[in-house]
Amino acid sequence: MRRTTRSFASALCAALAAIAFGAGGASTSAQAAGMEKPFEWPASFVVLGDGYPHSGDACRRLGESAATVNYLDHMAMLVGCPGSRDSAAVRAIVGHQRHARVVGEAEGVTLISISTESAQAGSQNGHGPVKESPISASGTLPCERGNGQTKTMCKFGVVHHSDRSTTVVVYWPDGTTRAIFFGVNGRVVGTAASASDRPMPGDTLTRKHAGINLISVGNERYEVEDTVLSGS
Structure with a gap:
């Protein structure tokens, strides 16, 4: 009878230890996720504004620098999004803006060119409001x-x-x-x-x-x- 009681107590202690370990592991994972650092833009980029297309968004408009000079177009704006071209931020821009296309990747940033030529042509024909010109x-x-x-x-x-x-x-x-x-x-x-x-x-x-x-x-x-x- 004592042997049975000891076996049951040992099994109970092992089960409690396993539960505690699992909870601790989950807590550690949650803390790690909460401590994830925001993306730090490389110094090689000239970052403009505080978010694109809306304030607080992960993507940014980019100005002229050594990292972007080959992707700039006087009839388009250049936008950079942290991560790969398959990221949700990139897909949201390319999928919802008709004249947006991925033109390259550099230092962990996906580069998107958004043409403004058609928007300006439409406004000149009286079919829409004047759009913001690209930064030159x-x-x-x-x-x-x-x-x-x-x-x-x-x-x-x-x-x-x-x-x-x-x-x-x-x-x-x-x-x-x-x-x-x-x-x-x-x-x-x-x-x-x-x-x-x-x-x-x-x-x-x-x-x-x-x-x-x-x-x-x-x-x-x-x-x-x-x-x-x-x-x-």
Whole structure:
């Protein structure tokens, strides 16, 4: 009888140990999944905005750099998505945007070219609204906000329009943007929160010094060189 009791107790202890081990393993796996790090974009890419096609999405619009120069087209925008071309983010863009196609992969990023030519042709024929033109150049420029914040460097993208006007979109590190609209004479005609908004004069002051446009928008400060506007 004692032998039977001991056998039963041993079996019970083994079963409890197995359950505890399984729970611990599941907990460890859950913790590992929760600690998964967000994708870090390689320094070789000029990343624009905080998500494409919507803010917070994994994909990003890409500017000109050594990693993208062979994939840029003045009649298309370039988008990069972390992962392979079979990822859900890539399939969502290619599957829902008629003029999107995968053009390459580099450093863990799938590159997608999205043509804007047909959209512009449609708007000229009166069949739809004017679409945003593709960014033709990118880089960094000095930027500053008031309230004691020091001057830093912000990424920017340039859109050259068919009427020879120019829009410079500045990307702040916190994800917000500022669009500065220049007329054909190189003077600022207005600003807005994004390139798709209507330009407004607002609280904007400009002056030029040694080929640099010194622009104040409220407590924001920007330095835009004339070469950025001319594309030279």
